[in-house]
Amino acid sequence: MSAQLTGFDTRPRSRVEAGQLRRLGIDTGHEHVVYLNKDSPICRSEGFGAHSRLELRVGTRRMLATLNIVQNESLGVDEVGLSESAWLALLPGAGERVVIAHAPSVDSLTSVRAKIYGQPLDEGALHGIVRDIVENRYSAIEMAAFIAAASGDHLSLEEVIWLTKAMVQTGTQLHWPQPLVVDKHCIGGLAGNRTTPIVVAIATELGLILPKTSSRAITSAAGTADTMAMLAPVDLDETQTRHVVEACGGCIVWGGAMNLAPADERLIRIERALDVDSVGQLVASVLSKKIAAGSTHVVIDVPVGPTAKVRSHAEAGVLATLLRRVASAFGLQLRVLISDGTQPIGRGVGPALEAHDVLAVLRNEPHAPIDLRERALTVAAAILELGGAANAETSLAMATTCLETGRAWQRFQSICVAQGGMRTPGKAAYQQVVPAAQQGRVTAIDNRRLSRVAKLAGAPAAPLAGLTLDAHLGETVAGGQPLFTLHAESPGELAYAMEYVSRHPCIVCVEAFS
């Protein structure tokens, strides 16, 4: 055990105990950081350095944090500064005292070291790691070390299963009265592609239970929850969500408040920062959320394309096999759809612009994006089959009829009302067309850069911002014809996005006829 400084009343100790907690308002990501003055008694006496791990106790609440040392008087020697996440984790009351001690050793780090040294981990070891991650006992570098050790093909099938199980068990698990609960998921990377609201409307209208919990954007221009929030409230708690599902057979709500597989988001943030891909961690991430949400039958859409998340059919095959094997260990019925990921689906990229596409399809408007309509119908048909509501011959026709007759649109409106009331998104104040520089054919569309442009234009924080795609792969365009149109809520953001576009002429690539 390391030094725990309770019951110790000499000068340095008591001064630290009486330390004023101060909310510094610094967002350090998910890593809790504690700031101490270099001349504070505890820094001087303990020889702490930056990166030291400390335990903070306020009342019965405990927290581990990484130390940063303040070299000047902006923090007093009697003050204990907290980063934003640390403050929110401790939530100290006025005048509450803090006790600082060396962080006790985190036992599960022994398992991380074992994995680094190439040893297999058992169920208990993986559970310990995930539990400590959820309880914020890992520093960012410790998370990074675990991710590096568990990437590539370093996780066996059993380890992926146990990792998935641990991620489910360390969060909330929803249970539904119905024996058959369907769900869908798309392995992202494609701009637009907002099929979920359409699929939920069709599947629930045709009798299936589809309680969809979605995420907000982490690095994309819009998550499903961001888009749905343009049409209805999505910040429902578990009780409110259950009422919606009882009334409508389904919902499209933000899952963030429900604590489903909470380890996932923490791992994803570090994985993205490292840009490390791991099929085992991806499968655990996707399936843990579905299992925690109480799904029994799940369709996974895997778009394949050079700028999508999955870049080749070989990669998609490996992913599909592991998804099926792990799902089967949990008794989860799974169907993987490998789909075309060479270009965005739909026209809009950004919360409101994607919502407009969804509305156009549901309302059967003549200019509704055909690709989004077709992709949504394909996914809906697969869900109808998997859920036993149709067979392979009838499923697509059933889904299509449901949409064309307006039944899906009625159902969607009911869901919106049940979630708190339907809304109609507006349009951004500033638009600018990006035209083709020359006549020719559209030969490539860069999904990643397109998302980046939409984010520079303000999405998702500015919900009306983003872009609309005006040309698709294989189409012939004249010089000056619009390729895509930027939407922004401020001229500054519009200019930002345009500056990026001007330096990347091949976001939508037009090749002249030879």
Place this chain on the structure above:
Amino acid sequence: MSAQLTGFDTRPRSRVEAGQLRRLGIDTGHEHVVYLNKDSPICRSEGFGAHSRLELRVGTRRMLATLNIVQNESLGVDEVGLSESAWLALLPGAGERVVIAHAPSVDSLTSVRAKIYGQPLDEGALHGIVRDIVENRYSAIEMAAFIAAASGDHLSLEEVIWLTKAMVQTGTQLHWPQPLVVDKHCIGGLAGNRTTPIVVAIATELGLILPKTSSRAITSAAGTADTMAMLAPVDLDETQTRHVVEACGGCIVWGGAMNLAPADERLIRIERALDVDSVGQLVASVLSKKIAAGSTHVVIDVPVGPTAKVRSHAEAGVLATLLRRVASAFGLQLRVLISDGTQPIGRGVGPALEAHDVLAVLRNEPHAPIDLRERALTVAAAILELGGAANAETSLAMATTCLETGRAWQRFQSICVAQGGMRTPGKAAYQQVVPAAQQGRVTAIDNRRLSRVAKLAGAPAAPLAGLTLDAHLGETVAGGQPLFTLHAESPGELAYAMEYVSRHPCIVCVEAFS
């Protein structure tokens, strides 16, 4: 390429360019951190989040930094806050403007990912990684990912050789006019054991060249440079060091200012924070420093004991083999001494207290610690043999005579004078004896906890602080007889150390006779 925001003069851009650089004085370890207000134009427009990597440019100077976002008004929307290391790296002049852009991708991270996926790295890849680490292009989590991927037995012999070479090439390399330059190193973990000043005095007095560059303590109670600093100035630059070596054949200076294998310290800090051991990285760390310092013949002391760095003879054997193989690739003559690491060597632990031990041995004082004297003579004899100044039959006798006749002491004083003048360390104001609780035999001494006690008492920042060991393994002690004595410069630090001692009764373990 990611967005680089030069030549772009709309509102948000120009405000960021005009941003006031502000030194926040926050020590974040070696990771450069830039702080921006959440409402700053660049945060809002770019959708940056905590952990984003940014490039900062001031004049022609560039730096990568990790973003932390300030949620309140303590940082203005037009201000760009810098952590202490970031400020010192950029050193902006008054009124200089900063340009902020997305960090360009760091190419060598592709090699880190390849290693994570289990692929071997070639010489160029390892050089790229080490160069980018030295140039501070890696965030802490990226360093952690590399360390995890390269730990255990994940580095082949070739990879360890190339890593060592890269660490040498990315720093200063010293060259000496003499063809034969000896050096010594101890694979640490043992408290005390301050043989270096004695060994340098004997070896140089007997004609060898031993330009010793030492480190200050990173996590121990004293480094060789801390102890030597109690006896003479050690902060010499390369020119001053060369003058000392010309005059005396050797020196004992702080190597930190000379930029020898600078990647090493950065890697070590993250390795220690992760508590990950890797024999490959240890060998690269030790040998890169010796090669960079221009040594041709090196003796490595490997103390083995349950609380030393190397805990078993099997482990020591693996380490010795890899040390020899890598050394041989560089034409370095190496001798590994496996020694007893079951207890501290000498009495003092702490800069001044170890210096007193060194002086007592050099002056042949009657109460000089015999174990330190013997260990120093053993290492000196090995160096004399390896350097061709003696053979196996004569070396120990030659070293002993050199010490006993006072020649080593004369030589040491000459070195101190050449380094800037000899000093004599004082004694700490506060002492407290830790007595045996009962009669019995000393059966174990915990090196790690002993170091911890010395640090709690104030070492190395308080240079007179630490402890002196009053009993050794196997000795019989009476109840109440001193086991060790704490030395502190303040009563608070003394109390701190005593509190720890009171909770760990078996730092020096006395077993009653049965």
